[in-house]
Structures are given as structure tokens and as C-alpha cells.
Amino acid sequence: MTVTTAPPVVAFALTEEQKLLVDMVRDVLKDRATSERVREVMLGDDGFDEVLWTELANLGLTGLTIPEQYGGAGSTFTELSLVFEELGRRLAPVPLLSSVVLGAEAVLAAGSDEQKGAILPGVAAGTTRLALAHLDPAGRLTADPGVRAVRDGDAWVLDGTAGFVVDGRTATHLVTAANGPDGLELFVVAGDTAGVERTDLEVLDLTRPMASIVYSGVRVQDADRLSGADAVAALHRALEAGVVAIACEQAGGTQETLRTTTAYARDRVQFGRSIGSFQAIKHRLAEMLVASESARSAAYHAARILAAGEREELAIAAPLAKSYCSEIYEQATGHGIQIFGGIGFTWEHDAHLYFKRAKSTKLLLGDPKHHRALLGQAIGL
């Protein structure tokens, strides 16, 4: 049977404070995440924009969702989702998804109070940058990750390979999922620990690096094993938050693609008319608008449900948003390149950056088919 109960109602409208937050983030990104700067970082060796990251940290944005007792602002995920929407518009290369969402949510859910107190203030300040290493070398999420943990007295020894770790090369700490004698464990491993070898993958979307991480006899203290709660459930929570953050980022990217493409269709003249006056173009843009608005709704709803802690509804809202926004973002960026025409196929134009971000995020943390299967389970179909 399918779910028939009415979903919880959450308001979409932004509060005055939230509007100010959006304005603040936009202002910063307008100056700091220009096309030139994004390209400089994506082609450089730093792996992320340290200048922008520091600025975001100084504004308190890296600690938005971290509880106050651990040095954060204790805001809800709704606030953070607004930041993701803006980052998505600009493709700003910063490790907010990897550190503040995937890493910090895992620590929040699985860590002991002591561990949270040790790790999260650094995350909130932006000085600690976490990455979540939970996939096997082929990038699959299975019950058996690519890393094994063996007990050795008071310590653990990790061996194996974790694949497709977002911001894995540059993170200060790796939240590593490993199979131990009692099942899945999460370890917080400093990136410079002996035996850790990190190699950037050649990725489709250069604005979001991913690394392959080889663990060769890596010794970790038991104190660095997250011991506050069940690791499987914690990982699930972190991934659910990650999925919602990506959907918001995708909604932002979709809107930006529509905005720039529409502006071009107004300005570009062929056959003595602006190409946006041709129905072939106008109608495609109208279809993009329809899809973009619904993608926003799905993403906003998921973010607010996550913020409200409505776990049952989140099991519907999160996979719905991730699957829908992924499809729409990819379509929109594809239409974008087509409408820009020849210039849209060039490296110098930004259309391909969004197209690549769209495809990459569609496949990140589960493709649409995977999420639709989760949705089906949640609604009983």
C-alpha cells in the first residue's frame, strides 16, 4: 500500500534573517567566485579556493549547522541550504559539502560528546576540513566498504582503498568507513597519517575534486573511532543530508543556467531577430522555467523537512529532491549549451562547467534511479 497520510507542512517563505543571509552570501560570491577565479582554482593545484573558504569561515558559514556548544551557530539546515543554492549558482570550489555536511553530520551522528567537542569546533572555524571516505574503489556504496579495520591492542590498523572521496586529497581529516570485526566503523583519520596515500582522480567536474585514498597499515587510536552511536545509522544520516545539500546546489545551478541562457537568447540576433523571439528557443526556455520552479520546490521542501527533523517525511523528500533535481539540472544545462550554440561548446564559455557539474552531481551519492528506488520503498511502491 502506498502512503496516504498528509505530509507535514513546512513554510517555504524566508524569514528576514534568512533573506539577509542570502544577500550576504551573494555579495561575497559575486566578488570572490567570479568565472575567472573559479577557473583559476579548478586548474590550479590547491584543490579548493582557500581565500574564499577563509572568508566563508570568517562569516560563520562553515559553522552554520554546527551546534553552539561545539563552536557553531546552531542554525538549521534551511540556512545552510540557502548557502548551497548560492554556491550552486557560482560553482564555487569550496569543501562545504564534504566537510560541513558529509563529514560533520557523520561526526555529529556517530561521535561521542568528547569526540564532537574535539573535532567540530575546528570544522565550524573552517580550519578542520573533513572528507567522507565511505565508498569502495569503484565508487559503490555497499555494506562492505573498501577499507578493513583490524584491532591491534588499543589501536586499529586500516588497510584498503576508498574511492571517489570528495575533496579527499585536501581534507585535513578523513572520516573513514571501514569494516571491523563487529561490522561497520567510522574512524577520523588525519590526512597526514603514515600509510595514507591520496591521489586526485581525473574528474569530469574540475570544480569538485575527488580522490582515491589508499590505506596501507594505517594505525589509528581507538579514541579516533566514532563511538557515540551506530555507524551505519550515522552514515545514513550524513548521506541523507548530503543528498539534500546537493539538490539545493542543483536547484541553484539550474536557475543560474536559465538566467544566463535567457539573457543570451534576448541579446543574440540572427535573421534580424533576437533568437529568443523564435518559438523553438522561447519554448525551450519556458520548459526550463517550469522544470526549474518545480526543482526548487522539491529541494526547498527537502531542506526544510531535514531542518524540522521529520525523519519519516525526509525518507520521501530527500530521494525525491535528489532524483528530480538531478534530472532537471542535467536537462537544463544541456539545453543551455544548445541555445548558446557554438560558443556554448567552447572551453572559454562557462556553459560546460555547469553541464559537467550537473552530470557529476547526478551520479554523486546515488543516481536518480537509485533514489527513485528509495522513494519507492518509502511510499510503498
Added chain:
Amino acid sequence: MATDERKLVDEQIEALFASHPPADTPEREFWGAQFDHGLAWVQHAEGFGGLGVSPRWQGEVDRRINEAGGSTRNRYLNVLGIGMGAGTIMAHGTDEHQQRFLRPMFACEEIWCQLFSEPGAGSDLAALATSAKQEGDTWIVNGQKVWTTLGHLAKWGLLVTRTDPDLPKHAGLTYFIVDMEADGVDVRPLYQITGEAEFNEVYFTDTPIPDDLRVGEVGQGWAVAMTTLMNERVAIGGSVSPRGSGSISLAVEAWEKLHGQDGDPVQRDQLLSYWAEAEAMRLTTLRAKEAAKQGTPGPEGSTAKLHWADLNKAITSFTMDLMGPEGMTYPGGYEFTRPDQTSNRGTSAHKAFLRSRANSIEGGTSEIMKNILGERVLGLPGEPRVDKNIPWREVPRS
């Protein structure tokens, strides 16, 4: 201010319920009394079915009536009157029009229809050809209208005519209220692909209309018609359906009945894809409603019609695919029926499949909707126009 309004509305509801218990009063009598208490359309003036308060109280009024066992189905039974005619008459009608027509309209004592589209004027409504020629205090109407919902039940029609063929097309139009029982009015059912006739064709042959049933000035028909169409948008976009309702519920039903958990994984994925899209669209209407209520409407309010039409067609077609061989049947057959409500409400998967084809045609085709979104929301330039500033008479027509 808001508290005063609430008090006023509450008082009228209590007075209405005291004199006319909603569950025990015959429907038409109740609706008449509802009108007299200013609870028909609260935003309008006192004495004309309103209280002069914010329209947001109407939802509260309707909710309380339904809770008390009363009916608000007059809004569907007389959808063209209450949904579109009322707003037009209040904006452009004379005091006499308002006194004469609004109460019987709201009470469903008189059903209304809309006479806009013609065989030669669909998307291009302003090209319409039905003529009205003045003879003293009377106008003589000749022509043909189509897609006239409820025309066979209507007492009154909202009619747009051409009164001056020598002016450019928008300028030569005049708007009337026409008595559907007058001489020369011939209402014929329009047999649709579903086997039903929700709609009609209406022929006018030397039909007389007294000048005092003209709405607005001669030549101002386009502006009045736009008011009617704006009210249509509001009437359609007023409510948000529950999650999983509408055509997706038919798809889910077909899936569970014919496949269940053993269904084809490709079809399951497709079903979930449609479910997700239907829910995203539903959330958009919720978001639009919230934004409109706060006075900050954005693009989310303009996309619903287009999205719904195209998605509804896709889902109902997919539902037929899910049913396999049963999708080749048409239960109940095509025997001619003439429903007293539009058949968008409550219907079989087979009929929904056929009915949905009209969704992207009625109330603005999807092509026209895309032009509107492109031009008014996205700010793209309009189409080149060959019929601008030339007499309607000289514009090529098919």
C-alpha cells in the same frame, strides 16, 4: 484590522448557521442565504454577496460550511458563473447587472456559460468573427461559438462579439450577457473523443440582445474579456490537491492491481519518476500559494497550468501502458453522455487518458502558455505580428 475582519466574518457565519443550518437547509436556499450574509465572495461589497474584507477569509468560510455539513459545490456546478462571470460583472457590470445576476448565479438558480472561442478564433481569440449589429436599443447577433462548457444547462452566457470589423482586431469587440433562451440561440452538443459532450457548439442566428445587457463600453470587449480570463486563472489555481491524488493515483492503482511488487523494474522506475514530478509540481503550487498570500508572487505562480497539462498527459498515457491489454478496452463504451459537470473530476483511467489530451488545448494551449512564460516571465521578445494595426476585415483568416 485583521481582528475586526475576523470578527465580522465570524458574526456573519454564526448568523447564517443560526437561520439556515448548513446540513438541513436545501442547497439553493442555503447558497442564497450565504449570499445575503455577504459570505459568497467576502472581498466584494456588502449587498453584493460580500463584506468588503480580505479574500483570504473565503477559505475559512468555505471550510466552516463544509465542516458544518453544508455544501460549496455551487462553485463547481456553476463554475463559469461563479468562477468567471461574477468577477467580470463586479468589475465592469452596471449596478442593475449586479443586482439582477449575482444572487441567482451564486445560488445556482441560473447556470452560466462562456461564449468566447470560435472555430476560427482559438488561440487567437481577438480574431473572433461573431458579429453584433446595433438596431436602436437592440443588438442583433450572428455567428458560431465552440467549446461552450455547460452551454446546454445555461440560462446566461458571457459573450464577446465583433461590433466594428473596420478597426484592428482588439479594438472592434464588445461584451454582452446573452439570454440562452432568446430567439436564434441553438445549443448543440459537441461529441468529444471520450464519448461525452461536456462542451457545446452555440449558433446565433439574428439573436437579439437588449443594449442594457452590454457589459462595458462598445469597443471595450477585449478588456472585459481579459477580466473574465484572469478570473479563470484564479478559479483554476485556487486549491492544492493532496499528495498522490489526481492522475498519479490512477497510475498507482493500475500498478498495484496489475503488477504489485513483482512489476517490471523499468516501469516501476518510470512510475516513481512521475510520482516525484507530480509531487514537485504540487509543492510548487503550495509555494506559489504561500508567496501570493504574502504578496510576493514569483515565477512559481505562472508555471502550474503548463506543467500540469503536459504531466497529466504523460501520466495517463503511462497508466494505459501499465494496464497492458486492458488498455485496449474502453469500459462503458462511447455511448453519448452529457455530464452536468466537467469530467475532469473523478474518472476512469481510460477516460482520463483521452480527456487529458484536452489539457494542453483548453484554457490556453501549451504553445501559447510557453509564449506567455517566455515573454512575460522571462522577458523574451514577442513574435513578429502581421495583424497589427490593420482592420480586422483585412486580416487573413482560415
